[in-house]
Amino acid sequence: SAVISQKPSRDICQRGTSLTIQCQVDSQVTMMFWYRQQPGQSLTLIATANQGSEATYESGFVIDKFPISRPNLTFSTLTVSNMSPEDSSIYLCSVGIDTQYFGPGTRLTVL
């Protein structure tokens, strides 16, 4: 399985600001996924990021709010823009097709 790291591991941010979360994988992968886990809830897929093309967003998530970059086959970023307290969540990236492996997550608190 791939080794996945995320930065930052946690952050506390003020409303109206933006935070960029980085996801690094130790091997080249075609698809990377970004999930949100709201407090006490399950995981919801935000978008799928393929290298060389625009990310594909799930219903309820838009590029203006969650822009994603995928500059190469080992790295992706997710930005949470114009944050509000409702954005307080754990954000996780994952890789894999029929079996997905997850990064350790970024715990975001918005005040």
Add this chain to the structure above:
Amino acid sequence: GNSVTQMEGPVTLSEEAFLTINCTYTATGYPSLFWYVQYPGEGLQLLLKATKADDKGSNKGFEATYRKETTSFHLEKGSVQVSDSAVYFCAFYYGGSQGNLIFGKGTKLSVKP
């Protein structure tokens, strides 16, 4: 539509007790099935998986069998430890190019010494 129904928690057990967490799914075809575990303050770890009917996934003393006839994938462990305290998520992958996982709501397990 595609969904996972998972036993609601929290579940509190004494050490060495038997654990069952029920999970059923609704999907077209025969998806791959997974259990993930999330320890306090950490991300998700793959616990076990099964890819076809009657397959048994196992890891760290946990087991789950892919039951096509009942569309179930119940998680079991014969003797839980305090270190098993975590949230357990049942999930399935229903295929396609996007590789989307469908997760259950999670079951929080607390094991008391």
